[in-house]
Amino acid sequence: MEQKSVAITVTSGKGGVGKSTTVASVGLALAQLGRQVCVMDTDIGLRKLDLMLGLENRIVYDLIDVIEGTSKLRQSLVRHKEYPHLALLPAAQTRYKEEVTPAQIKQLVDELRNEFEFILIDSPAGIEGGFRNAIAPADRAILVVNPEIPSVRDSDRVIGLLESADLDQIDLVVNRVQPGMIKDGDMLSVERVQNHLAINLLGVVPEDRRIIRSSNTGEPVVLDDKSLAGRAFNHIGRRIHGEEVPFLEMEETSLINRIKRIFHIA
Amino acid sequence: MAFLNMFGKEKERPTAATADNRLSLVLSYQRSDIDERKLKQFQVRLIDLCDDFGYDVVGQVEIRPQSRQQDNTTVLNASIPVRLRGNSEDEESAGV
Numbered sequence: 001m002e003q004k005s006v007a008i009t010v011t012s013g014k015g016g017v018g019k020s021t022t023v024a025s026v027g028l029a030l031a032q033l034g035r036q037v038c039v040m041d042t043d044i045g046l047r048k049l050d051l052m053l054g055l056e057n058r059i060v061y062d063l064i065d066v067i068e069g070t071s072k073l074r075q076s077l078v079r080h081k082e083y084p085h086l087a088l089l090p091a092a093q094t095r096y097k098e099e100v101t102p103a104q105i106k107q108l109v110d111e112l113r114n115e116f117e118f119i120l121i122d123s124p125a126g127i128e129g130g131f132r133n134a135i136a137p138a139d140r141a142i143l144v145v146n147p148e149i150p151s152v153r154d155s156d157r158v159i160g161l162l163e164s165a166d167l168d169q170i171d172l173v174v175n176r177v178q179p180g181m182i183k184d185g186d187m188l189s190v191e192r193v194q195n196h197l198a199i200n201l202l203g204v205v206p207e208d209r210r211i212i213r214s215s216n217t218g219e220p221v222v223l224d225d226k227s228l229a230g231r232a233f234n235h236i237g238r239r240i241h242g243e244e245v246p247f248l249e250m251e252e253t254s255l256i257n258r259i260k261r262i263f264h265i266a
Numbered sequence: 267m268a269f270l271n272m273f274g275k276e277k278e279r280p281t282a283a284t285a286d287n288r289l290s291l292v293l294s295y296q297r298s299d300i301d302e303r304k305l306k307q308f309q310v311r312l313i314d315l316c317d318d319f320g321y322d323v324v325g326q327v328e329i330r331p332q333s334r335q336q337d338n339t340t341v342l343n344a345s346i347p348v349r350l351r352g353n354s355e356d357e358e359s360a361g362v
């Protein structure tokens with residue numbers, strides 16, 4: 001039987017690399033393409049996706065309420081008002097990761113598959129129980145990595161764990177790339193990161209101050225026309241959707257940046 | 267003054283290559299589940315093996331894991347300075 005729904009776990013190992021930003025932005029990009037998308041926060045006790053999507057004031061029930069039978073799945077889903085193809089299944093903020101099991105999360109995702117074409121699962125940092133919950137229902141995984149040693153090492157460890165969980169399709173998103181630093185020889189290039197990890201490159205996202213603005217306002221950066229990172233996330237969504245999209249040209253070309261580089265102050 | 271310093275500022279040595287080398291090493295250790303204790307045991311066994319084949323180890327044995335990227339495997343490079351035992355015995359018996 002053809003599988004209509006795809007569950008994608010977005011993970012990293014290391015915290016703070018941009019998992020939730022990726023889930024919110026790529027989820028919205030897919031919804032803009034007309035797909036039915038559910039973004040699911042499995043970071044129980046430390047949820048973030050609601051803030052990234054500006055939905056924090058609309059949460060009544062959460063993932064644990066559904067598992068415990070306090071609410072129905074439909075009641076816990078928060079639909080985006082402007083993009084109704086997108087729904088959030090929030091994590092509980094005052095509970096613990098140990099209160100749910102991988103089997104329960106898998107069952108929940110199986111139920112979501114009836115309604116959604118894409119289920120993006122935001123994994124917590126680390127490789128403990130929360131991570132195991134997040135990967136249990138996944139058909140494929142996206143690994144978000146920053147071009148720095150701790151992030152790449154953790155990601156390599158996560159790849160090993162994903163492979164041992166029989167997850168074969170693992171794609172790489174290199175986030176917070178600074179082309180100027182790469183050019184100066186002070187940041188690992190995307191190519192080197194990909195060589196070390198030896199998995200398929202799905203996207204490259206530049207460092208972008210506008211991401212802070214987007215988390216301030218609760219409007220994912222993918223909605224920001226001026227944001228290069230937003231465009232990169234949009235392209236990732238389109239690649240997941242099956243389109244062939246070229247990688248962004250990220251070289252800094254503004255006069256100010258060139259002057260800064262001449263005097264080594266960039 | 268800060269403005270003048272800006273012109274005279276020397277460019278620092280790039281660090282990405284260092285990061286790349288360090289990363290290769292830590293990934294090799296991680297992928298092979300290698301630690302210093304295991305390397306030490308391996309070193310002892312190699313010295314024994316040399317002994318079995320009639321070689322004396324005459325210097326520092328070094329085992330260095332390296333990452334081979336084309337197939338994501340680790341290569342253990344062992345450097346073992348040896349001398350054929352027979353030769354040294356001949357030398358000793360000859361009173362050298």
